[in-house]
Structures are given as C-alpha cells and as structure tokens.
Amino acid sequence: KAGVTQTPRYLIKTRGQQVTLSCSPISGHRSVSWYQQTPGQGLQFLFEYFSETQRNKGNFPGRFSGRQFSNSRSEMNVSTLELGDSALYLCASSLGTAQLNEQFFGPGTRLTVL
C-alpha cells in the first residue's frame, strides 16, 4: 500500500507570493491533517479535514487555508507569504478522524520564503 505523498518536496517562494501544497493520503484514509514544523516551535497543528469538511483548526492566521477533495486528497494554501512561513509542512492521514486513529505522515514539503 502506498504511503502518504506530498508534492512538491521543495519549494522556494518570495515574500508576498502565495503557495499551494498537495497531499495524497493512504488509499482508504478519509482524514488529512496538516502540520508546520520549524526548529523553534516543533510540530504545530494547522488543520484537519475529514470527508471534505474542516473538523479542527489550529492557531494560525487566516492566510493559511486548506481544502479536501472527494477522493480525500488535500491541498493547503498560504497567501501573502512571510519570511516566518519558511518551514517543513507535513501532512498526515488517518483512516478515521485524527483524534481517534493513528496518523501516518508524509515526507513533507520544505518551503523556503526569501
């Protein structure tokens, strides 16, 4: 069974631009959660989508948004990029809701904002 895949793996953008990251969950998994990993803050929860609906949201500004498609694939969008948005963005999928099921992480997208 294929694991969680994320595209692209690396991305370089400049301040003010916007970016879209993609996550394909494990086949059959209906929940996708997004996390931001930075050296200073560790892994921080962004949001979770389950059956195309956002179930939970972390403490991030509205510039961070996401969506989930009917095939459970998810995209995350960051608008008006800031230098501090440079981070590793991880997505994790689970069979059911993230709170009650084991999460499987993808390799991440490394975003650098210049």
Place this chain on the structure above:
Amino acid sequence: DQQVKQNSPSLSVQEGRISILNCDYTNSMFDYFLWYKKYPAEGPTFLISISSIKDKNEDGRFTVFLNKSAKHLSLHIVPSQPGDSAVYFCAARGNYGGSQGNLIFGKGTKLSVKP
C-alpha cells in the same frame, strides 16, 4: 505556552547503552501520549503510545513510562542502536468532556547513538 515540553534538544549515547528521552506536560486533560521518530527527509513515524490509565508500556526495545502526578513521561530505548539515531517527538492528546483534542507535539529531541 508550550503544553508539551522536551527540554533536551539533543542526546548522545553509546551503542548498547540505554537512551532515556524525557517529556513534560502541563495540561491535566491530556490522557493519551505518543512518541514519534523522525529521520531526515522523512515524515514522523509512530513508535509507541501510552494511555493515562497505565504507567508503563513496552514494545521490544522501547518502553514508555508515565508519571501522572509529575506530568512526566519518558521513553527508554535498550539497547540503543546506531539506527535509532533520529529526532524523537513526544505528543499528547486531551479528552475534553468526551471529545478528543488534537495532538500537541513537543519540539523534539535529537538522539545520536555512537557506534
């Protein structure tokens, strides 16, 4: 305010010896704790977990101990192997009136096991 704290950013251990990774938490609503291991260029992978109704859970070389009164948990790896070199994340989840919260992660501890 960090609800899950891993105060040691790094730890170096000799192969064959015990590795002890520590984690402290502040939220008394946390009732489930997990450890994840992360290699460079890969996502975190689940290692072991423990429910608050237990004080110990063992899986092969890995044992997690939970001290609820001290709000402290630790991961013991015995014996340590060079392949265990990775970043280890402690995570916790709370129960809020029957509703489960999201995972809260610590900042991670980088373990280096020297041959």
